[in-house]
Amino acid sequence: MKKRLHTTISEEAYRIIEKYLSEYGKVNALIEEALLAFDRLKKGNFEGQCNLMEVMEEANLVAFNAKTVELVVSGEVEKALCDNELEIIVRRIYKKPISEVTLLEAVKGIESCLLTTRKAAKVSFRTDERGYYLLVTSNLGRNTDIIICEILRGFLERNFAAKVSFEVFPQGYSLLIEPKDVERREIAALRHESQTA
Numbered sequence: 001m002k003k004r005l006h007t008t009i010s011e012e013a014y015r016i017i018e019k020y021l022s023e024y025g026k027v028n029a030l031i032e033e034a035l036l037a038f039d040r041l042k043k044g045n046f047e048g049q050c051n052l053m054e055v056m057e058e059a060n061l062v063a064f065n066a067k068t069v070e071l072v073v074s075g076e077v078e079k080a081l082c083d084n085e086l087e088i089i090v091r092r093i094y095k096k097p098i099s100e101v102t103l104l105e106a107v108k109g110i111e112s113c114l115l116t117t118r119k120a121a122k123v124s125f126r127t128d129e130r131g132y133y134l135l136v137t138s139n140l141g142r143n144t145d146i147i148i149c150e151i152l153r154g155f156l157e158r159n160f161a162a163k164v165s166f167e168v169f170p171q172g173y174s175l176l177i178e179p180k181d182v183e184r185r186e187i188a189a190l191r192h193e194s195q196t197a
Contacts, residue, residue, distance in 0.1 A: 086152070089113045090106055090110070090113065093109045103161070107177055110152060114134075119138065130178055131177050131178035133177075137171055138173065142170070145168050145172065146168055164177050
């Protein structure tokens with residue numbers, strides 16, 4: 001069922017209609033599409049919209065924040081560790097500020113980020129009483145892998161109570177993320193002792 005609408009609009013809004021009218025053919029089709037898109041935007045439903053991470057994955061892109069690359073190339077690695085796309089992606093994945101993201105969520109977010117942005121060909125995740133391990137297969141080269149490990153260590157140690165160590169190999173690297181939570185490590189150590197006894 002169609003509803004008749006009689007109204008006036010601003011010159012700016014009319015210029016927008018003129019801009020897209022040839023694509024939609026009729027003013028009512030254009031207005032209907034615009035209102036549906038507006039409604040999806042307000043509801044946070046972007047179904048059918050372009051997702052940057054999906055495009056990056058499809059196009060096999062390696063995404064480095066331009067500011068990060070500029071800082072690394074100029075030798076300011078410390079500043080590069082503070083400003084990179086990792087924090088943005090982890091916040092977007094969990095839809096909450098970094099201060100509310102748990103260490104486990106951050107590590108799983110890093111796994112997703114490495115794969116989606118093509119900074120890793122494969123990532124294996126495991127956990128034990130010491131903490132979380134990421135074993136990463138990469139074809140970006142040793143120097144780039146070292147920079148990525150430094151970025152990951154900086155991000156995790158700056159935002160979470162964790163100690164991060166890494167080792168770079170010819171085809172990738174491994175990260176050990178140890179929570180600084182003493183109680184958790186003590187419980188894990190007791191569990192390990194009971195399993196080996």
